[in-house]
Amino acid sequence: MDFTGLLISVVLLTSLCECGNILVVPVDFGYNSRMRNVIKIGRIMLNAGHQVTFLLSDQIEHDALYKIGETSNMNKTFNVIHFKKPPVDVSKDMNSLNQDFINSLIVSAVDAYDTIVPVYSDFISFPLKDRSIWKKFARSKFDLIISDERMFVSRVISASFNIPLILYENWGPMIFDTNLVQRFNLAYVPAFLHPSSDIMSFSERVYNVWEYFKLQNVNRKVYSISIAICKELGYGDPCDNIENADKTASLVFMNRNDALHYPIPLMPHVISVEGFFLEDPKPLDQHYVNIIEKAGKHGIIVVSFGSLFRRLWPELRTTFAKAFAALPQTVIWSYEGPIPEGLGNNTIVSKWIPQESLLNHPATKLFVTQCGASSSFQALHYALPVIGVPFFFDQPFYCQKLSHRVKSGQTVSLEGITSEKLQRAMKEVIENKTYKANAERAAAIYHDQPIPPKDKLVYWAEYVIRHKGAPHLRSQAANELNFFQYYLLDIIALVCCVCIIIGTVLVIIAKKVICFIFSYQKDKYD
Structure with missing residues (x-):
């Protein structure tokens, strides 16, 4: 060789x-x-x-x-x-x-x-x-x-x-x-x-x-x-x-x-x-390119509630559909289930969407999400304003982080949700440029890392x-450490005991001194 x-x-x-x-x-x-x-x-x-x-x-x-x-x-x-x-x-x-x-x-x-x-x-x-x-x-x-x-x-x-x-x-x-x-x-x-x-x-x-x-x-x-x-x-x-x-x-x-x-x-x-799981977005196929071009200056809204809420109960899917229909943007909704009542001509529903590629596109004005861990990092990574609609587990936690920590959007609770309330929130987040600015500032912090x-x-x-x-x-x-050691309850108990002992000793001494003074005064005047 x-x-x-x-x-x-x-x-x-x-x-x-x-x-x-x-x-x-x-x-x-x-x-x-x-x-x-x-x-x-x-x-x-x-x-x-x-x-x-x-x-x-x-x-x-x-x-x-x-x-x-x-x-x-x-x-x-x-x-x-x-x-x-x-x-x-x-x-x-x-x-x-x-x-x-x-x-x-x-x-x-x-x-x-x-x-x-x-x-x-x-x-x-x-x-x-x-x-x-x-x-x-x-x-x-x-x-x-x-x-x-x-x-x-x-x-x-x-x-x-x-x-x-x-x-x-x-x-x-x-x-x-x-x-x-x-x-x-x-x-x-x-x-x-x-x-x-x-x-x-x-x-x-x-x-x-x-x-x-x-x-x-x-x-x-x-x-x-x-x-x-x-x-x-x-x-x-x-x-x-x-x-x-x-x-x-x-x-x-x-x-x-x-x-x-x-x-x-x-x-x-x-x-x-x-958020290691974020991937480099792939180019959009011609179908979605055509949708975005048709949307024009108003742009698009991406809607996804994760893998667990691809199907929604009738009242909720109708609420979403009517809110989306009232907006000038084109809405691309990852959804699997019966066609919602009130679905607008501006709303496209699909069982699967190229979510990261759409979020990366400059035409995307808003991300409507349940705020799962993955979607929250996507919103952070792509500097997108969000409307968070949390369902359960970690979703309220992450919606709070995006709306209050990052200040890049608003959270709309399922309790008392209406089409009008959702529509107002989406319109506010799209039109108020502060949300986009906050998203971009947080994205800059996120991307500034010493190691990918x-x-x-x-x-x-x-x-x-x-x-x-x-x-x-x-x-x-x-x-x-056990419970008492972990929370220093044994130390607190020791301090309390020492304080009680010292306090007791001082009280006894004070009583003795007072008794002595009274006894002395009594003997003096007698």
């Missing part, structure tokens, strides 16, 4: 040695933005030269949106380990394809979380029952697991095979697990998706503390159910890592950016990945692979 060939071989062998073998575990609850973002993490790691394997149920391939978004890419691009999951009636099961079930979650965030507790039985039981996939895990010798933090099976795999674990949090700092990302001060840190600023009134702080303890109670229930199922299926001690992942996970990847979120204290193992979000994600994943974990970034003390 000549010198050139030898050199090429050495380079190739070196690059192969640096490649990691990574298992990626998205939440398997029907295809939605949360799953799509974890799949994008896998794609980013693949493009960085790593070998990537996904763990998915064999039923996800029947999901209509998954077929559109991923099927053509997944099996051709990645290794995929499928665990067996029995077919379900999607119209009755607790999943993202059951619109009645999704609508039932339009309550407070913690109450909605409590409603879906039974889902966690499926999340943990189906992959644990399929013993064949565990043999594949043993053979694969993974260097790293990157998992949605709600897929507890990844915690069991990590503990069973001693694989470093990175947990991904789609909702930013308001993670389900209050121990995984500690709420160091409930006076200005929301407990869980509380739609308020970091300056809370007394009543808001009372509510925040109440939500914190409710969330802890629901978490105990979820962990108890999941651990019981895991141990019943014979997985032993690794099952404890379901609840103890705050003490073992190397990193937490968190969707968070200073332009959008209020400042909070975070431990070094919590890494903000800054995708490069940052790759660096930290490779950091964990290189060091075979990152326990040095995680505070063991913060996780080991």
